[in-house]
Amino acid sequence: MSLLSCLSLLFCNMSTFVVGDVHGCFAQFIRLLDKMNFNPSEDKIILTGDLVNRGTESLAMINFCMANPNIQTVLGNHDLYLLYLLSVNKGKGKLKTIVEAKNSQKIYKWLISRPLFIKEKDLISGNTFFITHAGIPEIWSPSKAQKLAKEVSNALKGNPKKFLSTMWGDRPRTWNDKLKGTDRYRIIVNYLTRMRFVNESATLDLKSTGSKNIDGFKPWFKYNSDKYKERNYYFLFGHWAALNGKTKNKHFVGLDTGCAWKGKLTAMRLEDLKKFSVNY
Numbered sequence: 001m002s003l004l005s006c007l008s009l010l011f012c013n014m015s016t017f018v019v020g021d022v023h024g025c026f027a028q029f030i031r032l033l034d035k036m037n038f039n040p041s042e043d044k045i046i047l048t049g050d051l052v053n054r055g056t057e058s059l060a061m062i063n064f065c066m067a068n069p070n071i072q073t074v075l076g077n078h079d080l081y082l083l084y085l086l087s088v089n090k091g092k093g094k095l096k097t098i099v100e101a102k103n104s105q106k107i108y109k110w111l112i113s114r115p116l117f118i119k120e121k122d123l124i125s126g127n128t129f130f131i132t133h134a135g136i137p138e139i140w141s142p143s144k145a146q147k148l149a150k151e152v153s154n155a156l157k158g159n160p161k162k163f164l165s166t167m168w169g170d171r172p173r174t175w176n177d178k179l180k181g182t183d184r185y186r187i188i189v190n191y192l193t194r195m196r197f198v199n200e201s202a203t204l205d206l207k208s209t210g211s212k213n214i215d216g217f218k219p220w221f222k223y224n225s226d227k228y229k230e231r232n233y234y235f236l237f238g239h240w241a242a243l244n245g246k247t248k249n250k251h252f253v254g255l256d257t258g259c260a261w262k263g264k265l266t267a268m269r270l271e272d273l274k275k276f277s278v279n280y
């Protein structure tokens with residue numbers, strides 16, 4: 001028997017699904033699991049972050065993920081906002097029910113140890129998948145992004161109060177290897193969880209949320225994106241609902257299709273790159 005068929009036999013029953021931003025749309029998430037024939041004893045789910053806020057069932061979504069170890073997630077900007085609210089014990093808007101929940105401390109501990117970057121390799125196809133909430137700027141190789149994401153996670157867990165209270169802001173706008181301390185953490189977080197448009201120097205424009213190019217700025221995935229084709233690299237991200245999944249390059253997969261805006265909730269199965277969607 002060939003190695004490939006051995007591997008197929010070993011792994012053929014197991015699927016890994018990457019699911020876009022749920023934003024508290026728990027009922028839609030459950031409908032999507034059903035549509036994908038998700039088997040909790042064999043399959044795995046990786047979420048692109050922003051589990052909470054906007055929708056009405058953020059607490060149910062978080063509780064479901066905490067109860068299912070086969071569900072992983074990267075942190076999105078709304079998840080980091082929730083962590084901030086939890087750290088100062090301040091309930092606000094749609095996140096109030098979580099901050100005031102009986103198990104809010106458990107949620108805090110669970111959420112704070114989620115990564116900002118997940119790498120997944122499919123042994124049969126040889127494809128490698130990089131999952132972040134907003135994307136990875138072209139100036140960082142995937143392995144550099146992984147290292148920086150780890151650095152930020154360590155800082156977050158090391159001194160959560162300081163990290164979460166100094167994380168907010170749009171500056172600095174451009175990466176520099178020499179950046180240190182809170183400025184360094186803030187820009188890494190902004191690239192990985194808030195980025196949409198960047199210019200040739202990878203300067204961030206954090207004001208624009210639409211899908212139209214602004215002078216001198218392009219979507220982050222438009223820079224030198226062809227170099228990843230031969231390596232079978234795929235970049236999966238959420239965050240940018242206005243794209244509605246359209247990047248015009250199959251190596252960059254936008255999975256936020258605006259469920260929170262009454263659009264669709266979308267997932268991709270990594271083994272065959274098949275997409276699944278449910279309506280709001």
Ligand SMILES: [Mn+2]
Nearest residue numbers: 050076077239
């Ligand atoms: Mn987001």
